[in-house]
Amino acid sequence: MSVGQLGPGPAWACALALVLTGACAPAGPDDSAVCANAPPVDWETFGEGFVTQNCQTCHASTSLNREDAPPDVHFDDAAAVWARKDRVLARAAAASPTMPPLGGTTADDRYLLEIWLTCGAEGE
Numbered sequence: 016m017s018v019g020q021l022g023p024g025p026a027w028a029c030a031l032a033l034v035l036t037g038a039c040a041p042a043g044p045d046d047s048a049v050c051a052n053a054p055p056v057d058w059e060t061f062g063e064g065f066v067t068q069n070c071q072t073c074h075a076s077t078s079l080n081r082e083d084a085p086p087d088v089h090f091d092d093a094a095a096v097w098a099r100k101d102r103v104l105a106r107a108a109a110a111s112p113t114m115p116p117l118g119g120t121t122a123d124d125r126y127l128l129e130i131w132l133t134c135g136a137e138g139e
């Protein structure tokens with residue numbers, strides 16, 4: 016196989032995933048290009064570590080110093096993040112993120128955040 020042939024196409028990969036696991040990521044038409052070759056990412060493998068490190072100092076429900084983060088905006092578990100998926104993506108996954116306020120996330124982490132909330136299973 017030459018370097019140009021990086022493997023099977025998305026439809027084939029999806030069919031294989033269906034056979035192997037009984038599941039195929041529910042990616043919409045607009046997400047398929049992004050999700051086709053994305054690594055599997057969820058709360059356990061990425062999300063928890065990411066929000067603990069980058070968000071929870073201000074956004075945990077138990078935070079002792081919220082630095083004016085809104086009282087109802089917490090990211091204690093996967094469900095809480097998914098419930099604010101659109102806002103999390105808008106504030107933290109963009110090319111010039113506005114959360115955390117002082118920055119500090121890497122481009123790799125912002126990519127994985129987008130993959131998680133775009134391609135992952137809702138609530139996981």
Ligand code: HEC
Nearest residue numbers: 069070072073082083084085088102103106107114115116
């Ligand atoms: C140093 C404290 C601090 C950290 C760390 C922090 N935030 Fe915030 N956050 C705030 C403050 C203050 C506000 C309210 C002002 C604003 O919206 O800019 C806020 C508001 C928000 C809101 C609600 C407003 C909206 O735009 O919907 C979201 C969502 C949010 N933050 C996401 C995040 C995410 C995701 C992270 C981690 C990647 C994060 N924040 C890290 C302080 C913080």
